[in-house]
Amino acid sequence: MKRLVLFISVFVFIQVSLFANSFNKASVPLKAKWVVHVDVEKALATTIGKELTALGSKDADKVIFINLAKKVKAFTFYGTDFEKGRCMGIIDGSGDILKLLNLLKTLGVLGDGVNSEKITLEGFEVYKVKVDGKNYYLYSQDTLIYVTKELSLMKLQLGMLLGKEKALSEGEGSGIVLPSDKTIAFSTIGSLPNKGDPVVSEALKNIKAIQGGTYEEGDFGHGEVTLTATSAEKATTLEQFLTGMVAFGKLRTGDKPFILSVLNSVNISKNDDKITIKAKANTTELLKLIKEHHNK
Structure with missing residues (x-):
């Protein structure tokens, strides 16, 4: 589990968004209290990004996450409160959950003891992945993969897709404003x-x-x-x-x-x-x- 948490954490601290694919307000619920968005391509193209990539390529553990980062276009992270660990991650990549899970297993981030199954939530097919006794929920839509440990956050995300919950793009007064010209952008209310x-x-x-x-x-x-x-x-x-x-x-x-x-x-x-x-x-x-x- 620690390696999976580390994998997610690396993306949290890399935090990213694409030039042509800036932060999409429609992908985050209006109930969000904080959002972090990272432009992975921008981050890896900076002087610091290039140097850290070169530095990390000499470390067997870090090269795993560098390779993963290169396969991701953008990453958004949000929460509806400030409790530690209660968050939703949105990975903009291929949108293929099985491909992601297989890649994580190949790179050694997930071991052979990891169990995954399909479940139905709010009428949607969701993957439940158990790692060291803890559940992670994954759902894909187009190029996006949503991942969280919180069942309530996954239900909130799916409720937004059903029109039961409003997105940031649909409501005024949220207070969440992300600068569009930044490599790493964040906002809290x-x-x-x-x-x-x-x-x-x-x-x-x-x-x-x-x-x-x-x-x-x-x-x-x-x-x-x-x-x-x-x-x-x-x-x-x-x-x-x-x-x-x-x-x-x-x-x-x-x-x-x-x-x-x-x-x-x-x-x-x-x-x-x-x-x-x-x-x-x-x-x-x-x-x-x-x-x-x-x-x-």
Whole structure:
């Protein structure tokens, strides 16, 4: 099961969408609280993508996932809440579930002990794959494969196909907005949970939406995030909080956070109830640190 979870996780962190096939709102239900969309072709074509592919090709375990990534056009990930592990993955590839399962078995991601069967849900034929005692549900439509551990999410997805549930493309007010020009794009609505740092937790309670993404331009990798606060007043407080956090991080030495050690610039600005954070990092410096970490 761990290898299957790792396979899914790799796509979550690669997160992708195609130039000609950008994020399709019709494939995600209106009830989604967060969405991540990744352009696999864009990601693999970037300087960092090429270098990481070359780096990973020297590692027997990572080459499996590189080969899988090359067979996928796009990947979308969404959830209707923020509970860990409760999510739906949408893989834009061949749409052939058996081909995918056979490929995973051939690459060793799934062992011989994996059982799969066809079941009927909401009138649709769905594959139920049992891995180490846990069930995964897979359904295909055209070039898309939907995969989740949550039966309720699969029923929600199928209900949308039946017209019982609305898609993001059919309703206003969702708040889910994904930038179309980013390699990795993400959007959330509602307060993100945080059971750790009480200060961070309090800050998150005052954020009602987040959207942003990453892209590569020239010699730099760029990241942009826009936070929508619960009010303009709260936005001012959050702007001050974030500015202080960045300043504190820059003052630290030795155990400076990894991300701050490679950033060339971080700009924080406010407009009414929105705070925008823009950051950029030199790809050469970033790759150097990644390689150093990889070789440890």
